Each structure stands twice: as structure tokens, then as C-alpha cells.
Amino acid sequence: xxxxxxxxxxxxxxxxxxxxxGFVALVFFYLTFSMLxxxxxxxxxxxxxxxxxxxxxxxxxxxxxxxxxxxxxDISSIxxxxxxxxxxxxxxxxxxxxxxxxxxxSMELNGIEQRIKNVFNEVDNEINIETFARDxxxxxxxxxxxxRKGYLDIQREIEGLEDHVHALFNILIGSFCIWTIAGGLLAxxxxxxxxxxxxxxxxxxxxxxxxxxPNKGNGELGRFCLEVNRMxxxxxxxxxxxxxxxxxxxxxxxxxxxxxxxxxxDISFHMIIKSDGQVVRVNKALQQLLFDExxxxxxxxxxxxxxxxxxxxxxxxxxxxxxxxxxxxVDIRFRxxxxxxxxLSCALNLSADxxxxxxxxxxxxxxEEVEENLRLSASVFTSAMEGIVIxxxxxxIINVNNAFSVITxxxxxxxxxxxxxxxxxxxxxxxxxxxxxxCIAEQGFWRGEMWNKRKNGEVYxxxxxxxxxxxxxxxxxxxxxMFSDISRLKQHETKLQQxxxxxxxTGLPNRVLLTxxxxxxxxxxxRTGARVAVGFIDLDDFKGINEIHGHETGDQLLVAVAERxxxxxxxxDVLARIGGDEFVVVLGxxxxxxxxxxxxxxxxxxxxxxxxxxxxxxxxxxxxxxANFDRRNEIDSGLLLRRAxxxxxxxxxxxxxxxFHFDPQEDTEIQRNSAMIREVGNALINGEFxxxxxxxxxxxxxxxxDVEALIRWQKPDGKIIMPGDFLPLVEDDDVIIxxxxxxxxxxFKQLASWDKQEVPYGVSVNIAARQLQSPDFARxxxxxxxxxxxxxxxxxxxxxxxxxxxxxxxxxxxxxxRLIDLGVTFSLDDFGTGYSSLTYLRELPVSKIKIDQxxxxxxxxxxxxxxxxxxxxxxxxSFGLDVVAEGMETDxxxxxxxxxxxxxxxxxxxxxxxxxxxxxRWRAAWMSDNPWKTPYKQASSS
Numbered sequence: 023x024x025x026x027x028x029x030x031x032x033x034x035x036x037x038x039x040x041x042x043x044g045f046v047a048l049v050f051f052y053l054t055f056s057m058l059x060x061x062x063x064x065x066x067x068x069x070x071x072x073x074x075x076x077x078x079x080x081x082x083x084x085x086x087x088x089x090x091x092x093x094x095x096d097i098s099s100i101x102x103x104x105x106x107x108x109x110x111x112x113x114x115x116x117x118x119x120x121x122x123x124x125x126x127x128s129m130e131l132n133g134i135e136q137r138i139k140n141v142f143n144e145v146d147n148e149i150n151i152e153t154f155a156r157d158x159x160x161x162x163x164x165x166x167x168x169x170r171k172g173y174l175d176i177q178r179e180i181e182g183l184e185d186h187v188h189a190l191f192n193i194l195i196g197s198f199c200i201w202t203i204a205g206g207l208l209a210x211x212x213x214x215x216x217x218x219x220x221x222x223x224x225x226x227x228x229x230x231x232x233x234x235x236p237n238k239g240n241g242e243l244g245r246f247c248l249e250v251n252r253m254x255x256x257x258x259x260x261x262x263x264x265x266x267x268x269x270x271x272x273x274x275x276x277x278x279x280x281x282x283x284x285x286x287x288d289i290s291f292h293m294i295i296k297s298d299g300q301v302v303r304v305n306k307a308l309q310q311l312l313f314d315e316x317x318x319x320x321x322x323x324x325x326x327x328x329x330x331x332x333x334x335x336x337x338x339x340x341x342x343x344x345x346x347x348x349x350x351x352v353d354i355r356f357r358x359x360x361x362x363x364x365x366l367s368c369a370l371n372l373s374a375d376x377x378x379x380x381x382x383x384x385x386x387x388x389x390e391e392v393e394e395n396l397r398l399s400a401s402v403f404t405s406a407m408e409g410i411v412i413x414x415x416x417x418x419i420i421n422v423n424n425a426f427s428v429i430t431x432x433x434x435x436x437x438x439x440x441x442x443x444x445x446x447x448x449x450x451x452x453x454x455x456x457x458x459x460x461c462i463a464e465q466g467f468w469r470g471e472m473w474n475k476r477k478n479g480e481v482y483x484x485x486x487x488x489x490x491x492x493x494x495x496x497x498x499x500x501x502x503x504m505f506s507d508i509s510r511l512k513q514h515e516t517k518l519q520q521x522x523x524x525x526x527x528t529g530l531p532n533r534v535l536l537t538x539x540x541x542x543x544x545x546x547x548x549r550t551g552a553r554v555a556v557g558f559i560d561l562d563d564f565k566g567i568n569e570i571h572g573h574e575t576g577d578q579l580l581v582a583v584a585e586r587x588x589x590x591x592x593x594x595d596v597l598a599r600i601g602g603d604e605f606v607v608v609l610g611x612x613x614x615x616x617x618x619x620x621x622x623x624x625x626x627x628x629x630x631x632x633x634x635x636x637x638x639x640x641x642x643x644x645x646x647x648x649a650n651f652d653r654r655n656e657i658d659s660g661l662l663l664r665r666a667x668x669x670x671x672x673x674x675x676x677x678x679x680x681x682f683h684f685d686p687q688e689d690t691e692i693q694r695n696s697a698m699i700r701e702v703g704n705a706l707i708n709g710e711f712x713x714x715x716x717x718x719x720x721x722x723x724x725x726x727x728d729v730e731a732l733i734r735w736q737k738p739d740g741k742i743i744m745p746g747d748f749l750p751l752v753e754d755d756d757v758i759i760x761x762x763x764x765x766x767x768x769x770f771k772q773l774a775s776w777d778k779q780e781v782p783y784g785v786s787v788n789i790a791a792r793q794l795q796s797p798d799f800a801r802x803x804x805x806x807x808x809x810x811x812x813x814x815x816x817x818x819x820x821x822x823x824x825x826x827x828x829x830x831x832x833x834x835x836x837x838x839x840r841l842i843d844l845g846v847t848f849s850l851d852d853f854g855t856g857y858s859s860l861t862y863l864r865e866l867p868v869s870k871i872k873i874d875q876x877x878x879x880x881x882x883x884x885x886x887x888x889x890x891x892x893x894x895x896x897x898x899x900s901f902g903l904d905v906v907a908e909g910m911e912t913d914x915x916x917x918x919x920x921x922x923x924x925x926x927x928x929x930x931x932x933x934x935x936x937x938x939x940x941x942x943r944w945r946a947a948w949m950s951d952n953p954w955k956t957p958y959k960q961a962s963s964s
Contacts, residue, residue, distance in 0.1 A: 291366065293381040294373075297340055299324045302378060311358055311385070329355035329363055343370050343379060353386070365390055409484075411503045417441050420500075429484075429507045431477030442503070447481045449473040458488070462501075466490050471508070483508050521833045522797035525599040527577055528584035534795065536598035536606055540659035543596075543610045547651060554651040555618040557607040557625070558666035559587070562643045562678045564603035571638050578635040579642070586628045591621075601791070606663070615650060615683070622646050622681045629679070643679035645670055650683070660755050661696060667754075695751045702748055703757050705735060706764055712736050713768050714935035715785075717945075718906060718928040721920040724954030726945065728784040728819065730928065731769050732935045733761070753790055759802075762793040766806055766818075772938065773814045781945075786819035786849060794822055795833055800840035807844060816845040821872065823851050838867050849906070853894065864901065871898050875909025875929070881918055895924050916954070 236247065291308035295301050301322045304313070312327050328336055332354045339352045349371035355363045366383040373380060403410055409426035413419050419438050427433050430445060437444070450472055461468045467489040475481050484505040491500040523535035531539060540556065547554045561583065568576040580603065587605060588597050596608035607625065612618050625646070632641040647669025649662050657665075665684040673682035705711060715729040735743035752758050769785045776783065793799055807815050820841070822834070838848055849870035873894055880887040898905035907919050910929030919927055933944055 291381075291383040291385070293324075293383075294378050295324055295381055296378055297344075299336075299340070308383075311364065312356055313359065327357050329357065331355070339368075339370055340379060343372050344376065347372075354383075406504075408504050408506045411437075411442065411505075413442065413501045413503075415498050415500065417501070429476070429482075429505070430474075436477075445474045447473040447475040449481065462488055462490055466492075474505075483512050485511075519797075521836065522795075526832045528581050528599050530584050530588075530605075531596065531598040532795070533598070533600040533792070534797070536596065536600060536608070537659050537663075539596045539598070540608055540662060543608055544651060544659060544662070546610065552610065553612045553614065553618075554662075555609040555612055555615075555621075556649050556651075556662050556666040557609070557622050557681075558647040558649075558663070558670040559605040559607065559625070559644050560646075560670050560674070561603035562645060562674075564642065567640055567642065571640065575635055575637050575640065578637070579633055579640050582633045582635060583629075586633075587625055590624055590628060606666070618648060618650065619681070622648055626679070626681055645673035645678045646681040647671065647673055648681060648683045664695070664754060698748060698751045699755050699757055702735075702752050702761070705737075706757070706760050708738075710736055710738070711761070711764055711768070712937065713765065713772065714937055715772075715941045716928055716935040717783075717933050717941075717948075718926055719932055719954065721916055721925050721927055721954060724948075724952035726783060726948070727926065728786060728817075729941070730786045730788075730821070730935075731765065731772070732788075733765055734935075749790075753792060756792075758790045759793045759796060759799075762787075762789040763802065763806060765789070766803070769818060770807070770810055770814060773817050775938075777814060781942075784817035784819055786821050788821045788851065791823060794837060797833075800837045803841055803846075804844065812845055816847075818845075819847045819849055819870070821849050821851040822868075835865060835867065842867055852908075868903065870904040870906060872906045872908050873924075878907050878909045878915060878919075878929070879911060882914060891924070892922060895922065899923070913953075 291311060292305040293301065293308055294303040301320060301324055303320065313322065325333055325336070335352060336354050339350060343350055349369060351367065351369050353365060353367050355365050358364050364385050365387045367386045368381060368383040371380045371382075372378075403423050406423060406425055409429045410423040411419055411426055412421040419440055419442060422432075422434050422437055426437075430437070432444075454472070458468050458470070467487060469485075469487045471483060471485055473481050474484055485508045486503060486505040488501060488503045490498040491502060493499040523532060524530065525532045540554075543554045546552065561579075564576065564579075567579060580599070583605065584597070584599060587607070591597055591607065594610050596606075596610075598606045598608075600606055607622070609618060609621055612621075626644060629642060629644050632639050647666045649665035649669060651657065651662055669682045669684040672685075673680050676682060712734050713731040714734050715731055717726045717729050719726055733745050733749075735745075735748060737743065749758070749761070752761070765787050766789075769787050773785055796802075822838075842848070847870075848866075848868045849872055850866065850868045851872050852874040853871040871894070873891065877887045877891055877894075881891055895905050904926055905924050907915075907924050907927040908929065910916050910919065910927040910931045912931050915929070916927055916931060919925075933941075933948075936944055
């Protein structure tokens, strides 16, 4: 390897010397070659100059053979040409033909010139022209010869120089080849090989800009490597910058995509607005919520979609945001595209250029409702009147509310961590609890009554609901018990039961309980074959006693009658008061009619002795109607009671103060009534009952205040049956309750229809005493109105008869109050016919009293009725009640009522009861031409 290195070194040295020698030779030959070429160029110029003289000079033949006569012309032209070139190029000619040649030519030409001058100066002398011409021609021949000789010398010299040039050119070519070969070898040794060596590094540099070329010294290659390394460094920095730029661009694109994706996502709402509220951009979610999807949102004013109470809040926020770099949050209500308002929690941030505001929001309407529900639930838990206990799945109590402690006597510290078994009274057996937990497992809850024990040992009834709370797997995680102490409710129910089935005044069974007792007696009689008798007792002239002694004395009389009758009956007999001064006696286990007569005669004799009351001693008699039952008579309790009632009226006709048996021959009429009851029941099924409407107006303005719905029976053939022809026949039967329910249903249907038509009237309906006094009336009514909106329920008014309220005041008040809680109002109908006391009137929750039409129709002629009406109007005003006059048959009645302070009225003078379509036509005519717009003027004119 050392020898190879020395060999390469010697070769390199030889190549370097050859290259240097060749280069010097090349330069020398190049300079010589350049000088020769310059000399040849100068000779070519000389050749051109002398050639012009020589080749333009006439040949010797021409000169010798020229005619004498033309001699002067030829000689002149030749001389002039030669002389011109001689003077113009004398220096060049001097150098070309030499000094002797130039002198010779000059002398010849000067000689010719002299001879020419002599010829012209010596005109008068005779001159031998021929001799002159010959001398001149010979001189010119000599000049031409000198020129030819000079021209030939120049050509020979040029040829010699050209030979030297060719030789030098060959030498130069050879030297160039040698130099080129040497230079190529030198280039290969000094340039190509190092370049080849760094070629691989350059390739690697193309792959990895962090690499660098090796140092090659201070020569060109070294500078090349340094330059390449510098360029690589620059490229590396550029590449790094470009990479960083690409990363930043990709990052910005990614961020832009993320921002765009975030802006357009559906979870939250995004919007860009200007500080004045102009919308710039919204995302799809907000577009769908607030704006019409078909139209664009850009350019809209956001304030047009903000709740008017939140407009200033948003405007203040857009002003304040410039003062808070971190942005701010505000809750704003926006009107959605469906017209409803949604509460949005808005985060507002000012843009970098402070020209726009970035708006991000979440719909917290539902969350707010949930939070409100949670707050409400917490409030309910804390302040509920019902006791609430929460246990874990094992039954350990983990929380109780205040009501729990109030009811049970246990504080939270005393009960939390224990099992609810500490509350057990021992009155429920194991089967009770087994069924209870089985129900909870199957249905998720249990509701019922049980007896528990307080901390002090007192046992109390409670209404308990236990509900299971399940986890995500559907397994019970907690149990919640809600209970209320129903001790008072039980007492109240007992009292209500008493009120529902017993007369509040006398304590006797009322109509409801009487009906049940008659049914029991009839079932027993059918089973045993015994006889049953029913006696209907009505006091004679009880109305007069009330008028003379007052209602309180009348009540005392009724109590005394009840006590006297009850004292003369057997234990298994029944005595009931069914209303007013009407009593019913049911006799069971009687052998025959004679025994029946004995009992009722004895009862009739009880009225022979006066009744000593607190305020007076009153004497009265009674009329008794008797109806018998045996197995041969297939009649029900209602029919048996109606028969006794009919017999009582017969007793009245026979002079009162007597007993009268029902005549079976009159059974045909009763059967007809029973058939009517069945027909009415079928009419209910077939929907044959309709309502007519009679308006009530304010006499001061003629304005319609509401309408009364009056039932009509429209048979399939179109015939209309008035209520007086069928209602009295069914008032003692349960079908009267069904009729009342149907009337209420039809009234709500009409209210709903008028509500859609924006007809603002309320509707009043009448219900029978049997329905109002029924214990289930309120519950059944709640079912009827379960799906009715409150605003319709509040438009319903129920009219009750004064006699109904008097006969069972406490029961009626209880039922009325439950309906009032639902929004229903009440009015007292036919006021003045029932002789109700002021105490009853004060306690009844009515808002209106309707004066019976009998008083209204007689006011123009009967001063007593006028006084009664004055008192009734004053009474209504004293109790804060509206007073309505029924039966206003003429305008004169209306003017009288208006003059005496009764402003509300209804009657045929205004309108008769009309079907709905006719009523609407009447209404339109009434509103366009209301005759009571100026009633005072009319009254004065009449």
C-alpha cells in the first residue's frame, strides 16, 4: 500500500510538471501565433494598397500602344491615379516597396509632371508630341514595374509568414492536446477523484442535512466543501423552518377544524355577534333553535329574539365585556322558533380586534326546571306535612324530615341508623307485612293504611306509601316512605259518614241510609216471607210554624218530633228524616196490616200532645201514608217509598191528621212512572238529552254575563220533552244522578266549543238534591273534570236549590267546598222558597243567589213581594253576594229591578232558553242592537 501511495505521488508530480510545461508552451506559441497573424494582417493591407495601384495601372501593352492623339488624356489619368495613391499612401508605399523603389516612382512621376508642365507652358513652341508621349509611357512602364515588383515581394513575404503560421498552429495543436491530456489527468487526480470521494457524502447530505462534507483544505475544492456545508446549514435551517411552518400550518388547520367542529357541534350553541347585536355567524344548533332554518341568520338583530325583560341585561353585558378580558357569563331568555322562550347560559368573550363578540351558550331551561324541582323537592322534604323516611336497601333509616319527628316523636338523631320496625304497633300480623313487601317487589310501591306507634307509646293510624328507588341495574337501592297521621281524618270520616247517612239536625238516618235500610228489609222479607211496611209522615202546616215562630223554633220542633216518634218504635224499626218536615218509618217483621195500622195510629196519636220547645209551645198534626210489601209484590225500595209518598198526599187530601194506605189500583200510575224511569235511563244511553241556553244580563248595560244550561229531552222523532215532565218522576231514583252527570258533561263540551270560538260566557247547571247529598258526588265530579283545563272548570257554576241546602247543610257544605277547591262556583237557586236561616246562608259557600221567579212575576202588583224582594236584595248585598232575578217576563219588570238595585236578570223578556245554534244567532243580534244599552233613559220614558 505504501508503494502504491508513492507511485500515485510520482504520477501526480509528473502530471503536474507536464501540465505546467504544456501551459507555458501553449502561452508562448499562442503569443507568437498572434504576432504572426498580426504581421500577415498588415501585409494584407499593404497588398491591398499596392494592388490598387498595380492592378489599376495600364498594362505595358496599353501604354506602348496608345495613340498619340489620346496620349494627353491617358497620361493625365494615369498620372493622376498614381499621384493620388502616392500622396495618400506614401508612408505605406514607402514601407512596402522600400526607399529606393519609392524614390524611383516619385522621380518618374515628378519627371512626367515636369514634362507635362513644359508641354503646356511652351504652347507656342513646337514640341514633338510623339517623343513626349513615348517618354511618358516609358516612365510609366518603369513605375508599373516597380509596383509589380513590390506586389510580388509582398506576396512572397505573406506566403512565408503563412508557412510559419501553419507550423506554429500544428505545434500549438500538439501542445494543446498534450496540455489537455495532462490537464485531464490532473483534473482527474485533483478534482474528479476528490469530487467522487465527496459524492457519497453529498448523496448522504441530500438525505440528512445534518451531515457535513470533510475539510479539503484552502483550495477550490476546500472552498467548494465549505460552501456546500454552508448551503447545507442554510438548507437545514430552511428545512427546519419549513418543517416548523408546516407543523404550525397543520396545527392551525387542525385547530381550525377543531374550532369549526366545536363551533358547529350540536351540544352547545355558538354565535358571533357585533357589539350592537347584529348577528355575524351562528352554528346549526342555534340556527335550529332560534331562527328559521330556511332563511339565513346573518345580519339579524339578536335583540329581536331576546325576552323583553332580558334586553337590558344583554345590552349591559355587551358593554361590560370590554372591561373584562376574561369574558363574562349571563343567563338570557331567547324566543325559540316555536314561539316559546328558552333560558340560555351565555359565555361572552370579546374578539382580539374588539369588533365582535364570541357567544357560546347552553340551554339550561330543562336544567333550571330540574334544579327548581330539586329545590322544590328539598323544600317539600323539609316542609312537607307528611312524614318522610328514607332507608337504604337493608332497611336502615338514613334520613327523616321534620314532619316525621312531629308525628312519631323521634328526633333524627334518635331514629337514623335504626330500622322502621321500632314504629310497629303490633296490630298488623306477619302476613300483612309479607303481602306489603311482595307488592313493593312486584309493583315498586305499596300504599295503604296501618297502625303505628309513637315514641310515647300512643298508637295512631297512618296512610303510608312505600316506594322503591332502583339503581341502574334495576335493583332496589333505597326505599322512601311517606305517611300522614290520619287520626283526625278517621274522626272526620266518621263524622262525614255520620253526615252522609244521618240527618245533622235530628241525628236520624237520612234518605241515603233510609234507602239502604229499606233494601235490607226487603231482602230479609223476601228471604223469610215476612211483611214490611213503610210510613211516610209529613207535618201539617210546618211552613206556617216557621213563618210565625221562626226557623230556630221550627228546627226545635223537628228534633222534638224525632224524639217522640223514636220513643214509640221497636229496635228493629227504622225512623228517618228525608228532608224538611218529612219523616219515614220502616216496620219490619209485622204479621199483617192490622198490626201496621196499630203502630201508625199510635204514632199519629203522638202529635195530639203539644210540643214544649225552648221558645214556644207548638201544636201540630201529621199526615201518614202507608205502603206494604210482601213476596207477592216485586217492587224495589224506591217504588215502595214512592207509594208511601202518594198515600201521604191522599191523607192530605182527606183532611190531614190521618193515616192512608196506598191503593193498589193506583199502581198503574206508579208502573207508568217506573216505565218512565227506564225510558229515561235508555235516553241517557242513547244520548237523547240536550241543553238549551238562557242568557243572564246586566240590566245596566245589557251585557251578557253568562248563561244557564237547561236540560231538554229530544226524542228520536224530534219531540221535545220539558224537564218538568220527567225530572220529578226520577228525582227519588239514582238515575237522577246520571242525568246530572250528563248535564255537566254537555256543559263542559259546550264550554270547550265556545272557548275555541272565543265566546267568553260561563255556564250554570242545576243538579238534584239526591246528587248533591250523595257521599260520592265530589269524587264522581273530580272524575268528570279530570281531563278538563282549569280555565273551563272556573267557568262552571252549579245552581243548588235552597231546600237542598237546608235539609243537609253540613254534607252539602263539605261537598261544595271540595268542588270550590277545583274552581267551581255555586249559586243558591229559587231563593225565598226554602225558609233558610241566616246562619245557613252565611255558611253556604255560594257567590250568587237567584230570587225565585214567583216573587219577580208579582212585584208590579204585590207590595208584600216587593218588600220581600227589597229585603232579599239588601240581604245579598250584606253577604257580598250577587243577586239574580229569575223570570223577568217584561221590560217593566226589568226597569223595576234596575231601579231597586237588582242589576242581574234572566227571563223571557230577554230570551227564552234556546238551542246552541239559535242562541248564537240571538247573541249576534243582541250585540248589534242591545235594547238595554241605555236602560235608565228607557225606564224614564216608560
